[in-house]
Amino acid sequence: MKPLGPIPPGFTARNGELVIGGKIVSALVKEAGGTPLFVYSRDLLDARMAALRAAMPQRLKIHYAMKANPFAALLEHMADLVDGLDIASGGELDMARKAGFLPGEISFAGPGKTDRELLAAVRAGVTLNIESAAEARRALDGGQTLGVAPRLAIRVNPDFELRGSGMKMGGGAKPFGVDQADVPALGREIVAAGARWRGLHIYTGSQALDAAAVIEMQGNVLAVAAELADAIGAGLPHLNMGGGFGIPYFDKDQPLDIAAVGAALAERFDTLPDGLQATEFAIELGRYLVGEAGVYLTRIIERKVSHGTTFLITDGGMHHQLAASGNFGTVVRRNYPVAIAGRFDAEPTDEVNVVGCLCTPLDRLADNALLPRADAGDLVAVFCAGAYGASASPSAFLGQGPAREILV
Amino acid sequence: MKPLGPIPPGFTARNGELVIGGKIVSALVKEAGGTPLFVYSRDLLDARMAALRAAMPQRLKIHYAMKANPFAALLEHMADLVDGLDIASGGELDMARKAGFLPGEISFAGPGKTDRELLAAVRAGVTLNIESAAEARRALDGGQTLGVAPRLAIRVNPDFELRGSGMKMGGGAKPFGVDQADVPALGREIVAAGARWRGLHIYTGSQALDAAAVIEMQGNVLAVAAELADAIGAGLPHLNMGGGFGIPYFDKDQPLDIAAVGAALAERFDTLPDGLQATEFAIELGRYLVGEAGVYLTRIIERKVSHGTTFLITDGGMHHQLAASGNFGTVVRRNYPVAIAGRFDAEPTDEVNVVGCLCTPLDRLADNALLPRADAGDLVAVFCAGAYGASASPSAFLGQGPAREILV
16 A cells, blocks of 8 residues: 555535535536536635745745746736746746736746747846846847846856755756856846846755755855855845745655744844845745645546456546656655545545556556545545646647636 | 667758758758747658568558557548557547548547547447446447447456566556456457447557567467457457557667567468457557657757756757656656757767756756757757657646647
8 A cells, every 4th residue: 555645734525525615526526617627726825825924034025936837817816915926938928917917026037048038028027037148148139139128137056955855956067047156257247238137046946845954045045145246246136045845745744844944034034144135035936835725636437446456547647647647757656645525534445546547557646545435426636736737747648638727 | 978869760961960851950940930840751651651561461450549649740641551540538539530530440448438438439430449347338328329339349458468568558457458357248248238349459568679579469469369259259350459569769779670570470360260260450559650750859049068067958848758858657767869950960079968948857858968069059859759749748838838740
């Protein structure tokens, strides 16, 4: 048997059935027109944001990294909650503008920005987190073409990394950002070229659950930022301190202690070096803001026993939940939190494999999992589906097409 | 340094530049309107099919498993080349009909067929490869509702597997097919219910490069089919023997010896047991028919050096080439065949990392690879991109959208 991941807080049962946003999920499926269906909860988005605001120093701005989930209704909701938005492509810029984000709230990072994307960003007036000297020159050229001073920050590839992070994006050779040692010269060049200097972006990793690691990383970010700001000599209007706040996906994962992170950050804000006194600080979170607010619902087409092993075959799968299937940067597949939605508070009694409908052995949603008895027609809920689900999965695979999505 | 996979045969250079279908790739990119671009070659599709026909016994039908590549123009071309089509969803059924395949040529396998898909298949008159007793009853009910005798075959989960295959789909507990021991009773039930009995489907694995393993598997398939046909007692109109023919993706991979496979199969066809004398035999190939005929072209946005390591950052990436990035069922990432398209016959001199434009460390196309010198503006070609590329990748990730595709 393989354990399931922990179901995030905030989900309850009514007459045994999973409730999201005050409604039983079978009603939500009916409303949405069927399965597979992603349901995102406004209440849970709001609660997560409120808890984060309460834990973090007031001075800290909170940005949403929309790569985690660009679903239009969710994005519009996030526009009311956060202080800024981080985008990673021209396509995301278009979606962000449609969702109501203002250009001044948006910053654009990404190691491979095309000329077209740079021009669109400069024209719109969003901040570009510049990832190389060559990109800076392309952005400045774009500004000249358009007769607009581009808003430029530098994304730093710092000499340290985020310990224990799921994905490392700083420390050593990386395609991301400008090597720390090269930042001062590039910063001076950008300032001298007449750009609107916006400061620094230091993103070192994602999906960390250890508060001590995040606290250490934020200390390193502030120290490096202070040093670089001094070396550039133009002040530091804004510092994007990155993110890295993880969520529990797997058995034994413990939630990140945001109270500890916030307290340590508040202490650091009280003793800032002179060069950072006037700086606006932000963190950039994607998964942490939306991941636990989403549930993927799929219906069991068949309960099948093969050689004594039970398979619950669903109408969903890896084409909507690539990460849960174990095919998105994971070496050893572990089970996400999964439940039988109609028996949400029932005792688990059956060892089963929950699989998708695709004709490939890669299409697994839970392996050797202990769940309450379930049959054809029952709904399976996969939790932690709010981030890197629908938009990060190959929805066209085997002619399936995208899942439905609703915000409730 | 990590070796690159072998570039498939059939690609040449003109003035140093990669040629596909008689045209240099820069001209193809212009024609298609830009990068990223998948180019599929008619000539290579035809050549592969001709070689296969020459190697296999004349009696053997060759089916295309469209899950490998459902691009409309390619599918239409395949309709003229193959004897049948294997589909895995209602969505694929629609695409197949649009491409000109006739219902009698189509068979539908998949462990999680919905009632709607079963009805559509029965109505259209395609063969259903039935994967469980429950599914058989749903299909028969559908036939009654529609007043049509459904065309039914049974997909067998045999007691053996395909040695050395990349993905195992037979042997032991599986969501796919009916356990071998349960097939005779279900076969008799289907025949007695008045369905149009179509025979058996035995698919045990994919991506095998060892001819001996494929030969052994085909022997097992024929033996099991003969035994099951006898036990069902209704003859065996058709036997889908599965596929499993692999292509070389990685360094040291050797092409499958199809001459050996074909010779062994011809010998077996000459000594068939009585129960299989009248049977129509087919193999079902996806990757093998189309994989090596496709090339993914992406343009270098930037050549970047970080801490002494060179990155070629392209405008493509894992959102179109999930498998090449190492996130599709692979444990240890290895390099696909990759080339600098404009210096296709030049000596490799530079150790580089080819990455995509996505803001994630998962987005890699080649690691520590030795390639000719390349700079911003140059085209990178990723080979073996004809199967499980465009349709098997998360194209909406980070707001990127799908790649262009052309058949030349």
